[in-house]
Amino acid sequence: MTVIVPPLRLSYSPPMERLDGGSAVPERLRGGIVALGNFDGFHEGHQAVVGRAVERARAAGRPALVATFDPHPVRFFKPELPPFRLTSLDQRQRLFGAAGADAMLVFHFDAALASVTAEDFVTERLIGLIGAAGVATGEDFTFGHKRGGNMAVLKRLGGEHGLSVDAVAPVMADGEPVSSSRIREALEAGDPESAARLLTRPFAIEGVVEHGDNRGRELGYPTANIALGPYLRPRFGIYAVRGRLSDGRVLDGAANLGIRPSFDPPLELLEPHFFDFDGDLYGQRIEVELISFLRPERKFDRMDALAAQMEADCTEARKRLAA
Incomplete structure (x- = not known):
């Protein structure tokens, strides 16, 4: 399922809650379905992941949450890289809200988070602090210390702890997966029209x-x-x-x-x-x-x-x- 986000009108009062991914979420948001990823750009592929989480949440009468990372993990591991962000947190918050999410969770990516194992991330963060009932993420998503977690690990841990896991396939455009890298390449080449087609805006x-x-x-x-x-x-x-x-x-x-x-x-x-x-x-x-x-x-x-x-x-x- 691909969710096309309509053009947004700016609203600088937060359209939905922004929560710290390192703290317990409010009781009313526990038991939700969490879309998990970086989501920089919130392109058509990202929209498919969030759309799946929102669809699952609405069908079950649960909250829909979107978890993102800030700073981007790549910035933490390679601080010397030139600027590469496609969206700010404020922009992502508006986009997630327009896609139907009830709250945005921001995991602050630092040395402490980088050292958390894949198993601890699932049991302590997703289940413990967030109280997630389910997760939706891209098929190629990796997480945990030294990228020790992938979809196979997530599904195994989900089965052990009663956490549903949805793997969302990449969205294809012109025979290739839609990705933030393709969007960056288009913008660096002076082709904002191609970037807009992949972003849907x-x-x-x-x-x-x-x-x-x-x-x-x-x-x-x-x-x-x-x-x-x-x-x-x-x-x-x-x-x-x-x-x-x-x-x-x-x-x-x-x-x-x-x-x-x-x-x-x-x-x-x-x-x-x-x-x-x-x-x-x-x-x-x-x-x-x-x-x-x-x-x-x-x-x-x-x-x-x-x-x-x-x-x-x-x-x-x-x-x-x-x-």
Whole structure:
């Protein structure tokens, strides 16, 4: 079963509970069915896992919970890696809620959790702290110290402790499993359309609008500057974008994503300019969807040439967004 998540309208009051995976869950949420995985990106394959957990929970009259890990285990074991996140915890919380989950459990991945054996993770965390009656996860999911747990281990432990286990097969697209790696590759290649097909929605960067140097405003194209933080760096360049504001408004625009080669010092920023918008977004949290890649970044020695190119970019972005 594949659950297609509809486009979300931002709501910054939590749509559902966020719980610490290292503490006991409230009594009303015990006995639930838990979707277990990293779920970074919450792509079509992840949606199938959560959809199975929600389906099982609703059929049995039980709570549906989604357990995720933060930081990503790969970040713990390889801290030197460049940023690779596809979603923040806040984004995942909204997406899980839209998919029908009652609560999100966040396992803080640190040295203590990395040392927990597969058996202890099942008996102490899933059964003891969470009180899970069942688990749904991907067929290739591994867990526990040195990845000592896999689906065969999970099913054996589930049988011993009365925990139902659902193994969800990968969702296929173009003959290959949908995966976060495929989505990252598409974004790094400047192909947000392919990433959106795998995600079932556009890739989006969320952040608080920061004060900048007002270069865009001086050129007649004010921008809302957002730091990229732990997000994956898509191909640097100019994009057609959509912004979602905290009050629910949706704005079309064009954005520079990159280091702003025409200005010093170079700063990694997402700088959307929203068409026909004249308002103050400083300090507001917004979400910016990358819809289509227009061109790579380039350096301009004259500001009038840059302004002319920005006008052309906005014209092209309007065409892409209208299509």
